[in-house]
Amino acid sequence: MRALVQRVTRAAVRVDGESVGAIGPGLLVLLGVTHGDDEEICDRLADKVAALRIFEDAEGRMNEALSGRELLVVSQFTLYGDATRGRRPSWVDAARPEQAEPIVDAFCAALRDLGATVETGVFRADMQVELVNDGPVTLMLEV
Numbered sequence: 001m002r003a004l005v006q007r008v009t010r011a012a013v014r015v016d017g018e019s020v021g022a023i024g025p026g027l028l029v030l031l032g033v034t035h036g037d038d039e040e041i042c043d044r045l046a047d048k049v050a051a052l053r054i055f056e057d058a059e060g061r062m063n064e065a066l067s068g069r070e071l072l073v074v075s076q077f078t079l080y081g082d083a084t085r086g087r088r089p090s091w092v093d094a095a096r097p098e099q100a101e102p103i104v105d106a107f108c109a110a111l112r113d114l115g116a117t118v119e120t121g122v123f124r125a126d127m128q129v130e131l132v133n134d135g136p137v138t139l140m141l142e143v
Contacts, residue, residue, distance in 0.1 A: 001041050001103070002032040002079045007054055007137035011072045013121040014128045021119035023070035027052075028131050031107060032079030033100040034093050039110075042103060045143045046110035054137050062137070071111060074121040074129055075104045097124055 005027055012022035029049060049071070055064040077100065081089035095103065101123045111118050121127045 001034065001037045001045050001107075001143050003045060003049060003141045004030040004032075004076070004079060005049060005052065005054075005139045005141060006030075006131060007134045008072075009132045009134045011129070011131040013072065013074055013119075014130075015122050015125045020122050020125075020127075021072055021074075023072045023117075023119050025134070026069035026117075027066065027071045028129070029071055029073045030076040030079060030129075031073055031104055032076055033095040033103045034080050035095055035099070037095060037099075037103050039103075039106045041143050042107040043110045045141065046107055046114060048141060048143070050111060050114045050116055052139070054139070066116060070117045070119065072119045072121075073104070073108050073111070074127060075100065075123050 008026060008028050010024055011028040013020055051065050053065050054062050057063040077094040080094035081091055082093060083089040104123060108118050108120055
């Protein structure tokens with residue numbers, strides 16, 4: 001499982017021109033699922049994301065975790081794209097949709113169980129994601 005985590009001042013996702021999820025200050029998480037990912041991996045990644053100390057404290061240091069901020073989770077199979085050979089990416093490492101969707105749902109549920117406010121995109125939809133990257137702070141996490 002891979003998560004591209006971006007600290008944002010705001011983020012939103014639209015489907016067919018309609019807003020389906022939006023947050024204020026917090027994290028945008030682009031989430032990729034691969035073969036073999038399960039709920040245990042979801043729980044470990046959710047714990048890591050929720051506890052990341054990438055928000056500034058009173059002294060301006062990146063020392064605070066999510067703590068009351070929001071998350072926008074968007075499924076993104078392209079995080080498992082492989083373009084090492086040629087110019088057309090291969091998607092063989094990305095989980096099939098019927099496997100990936102329940103894993104994405106389990107990841108969001110794990111974050112909610114940790115007390116996080118979570119907005120989401122729409123699985124398998126053509127989405128337009130807008131964000132204002134804060135910092136910018138962007139991390140790739142893999143479990």
